[in-house]
Structures are given as C-alpha cells and as structure tokens.
Amino acid sequence: EDKVVQSPLSLVVHEGDTVTLNCSYEVTNFRSLLWYKQEKKAPTFLFMLTSSGIEKKSGRLSSILDKKELFSILNITATQTGDSAVYLCAVDLPTSGGSNYKLTFGKGTLLTVNP
C-alpha cells in the first residue's frame, strides 16, 4: 500500500502555463516532506517542508504543506521547456524497526512543457 501518492502521474502543458502538482501522504509522527526534480540523471533537491501553512518559494517554484489534510502542492508559474522533468515527492516514514526514518518516494509526476 502506497504511503506517498502523487497526482497527476503525467501532465502536458504549454510554455507560460501554471501547473500544480499534488502529493498526499499517510504517516504518523510526521517529520518532513521533500520535493525533488529529476531530469535525465539523479534527483535534485527543491524544497523541504516541516511546518504547515508556510510557503517555500524559489523563483517560479513554490510549495506549501497542509499537515492537517496530509498533503502538499508544488506550483510552477510561467512554465518553461526547461521545467520538463519528473517531480518527486518524498516523506520521512519510520523504518520497520521503528527506531529510524527513511525517505519514501512517490511515483512522481512527469511534466512536459511544450514550446
């Protein structure tokens, strides 16, 4: 059973559009939620969210967390072709032993921005 669910799985937009990517999670003892961008190679870190209602912003990208409703959104405004990538959401979940935490990733959203 997936604990981190992203939607949509894929999205095609035109340059200049605004997109909203969703990530919902199921976890007790929430610690943090992270967003990554993955192009051809390794994922690169975008944001880490630990508190509810506080927006993190970097240029055209922003993200917010709702701890009560257990979800986060990633917004990209004025999209560019360079934004085309897989966007991954990850949440710290307790390990099977319960004494450590591991980042568990969703399946990602494939964003394609057409010129």
Next chain:
Amino acid sequence: SQTIHQWPATLVQPVGSPLSLECTVEGTSNPNLYWYRQAAGRGLQLLFYSVGIGQISSEVPQNLSASRPQDRQFILSSKKLLLSDSGFYLCAWRQGYNSPLHFGNGTRLTVT
C-alpha cells in the same frame, strides 16, 4: 562543501557475474547513507541504509548486499547478478533525519 561521488556511471554485466558499486561522501562526518534503485518508470525504491560504520539495514530482501567499511564509504554488492537487477542505482546521503537527501549521479546497470 559536501560532495558525493558514485561510480561507475554506466555498467553492462552478464547474468551471474558479481557487482560492486562504490559511493563516497566528502566534507561531512557520520552521514546517513542510502542506496536506492529506480527501475523502469519513476519509482525510487530504498534498498539499504546505514547510520554508522558497519551498521546496515536492508529494506528489500534480494541478492544484493551493502557494506560501510569507512564512515563516508558505502558499497553495494552482489555475488551473482540477475536480469531483474537492471536499473538505475543511486547513492545518497543526509546529515540526520530533518535534512535534505543528496544524491550521487547514479549508476545505470544493465544485466544482459
């Protein structure tokens, strides 16, 4: 600043051959270290993690193993590769749990 090195970048190995992937982190001490695999599609599957030298936890039973012989070195191994071991292997580190995970450039393994 901290950097993570992972090699090789690509690898083609026959079924039944051994495997050794190495990862080292510079610029930090006592990091948490991780091996993930990304098969066709996009999911990142955690294989192993380590919170200290000699401490290895396995998340998925399989024919792979991991070792941490030094504080900033993490090695993924197999004695006999299977076709299903093909994938994109990523080493990663973080400094404690409430900090971002940083990835190496990955190794694309093809088992033929």
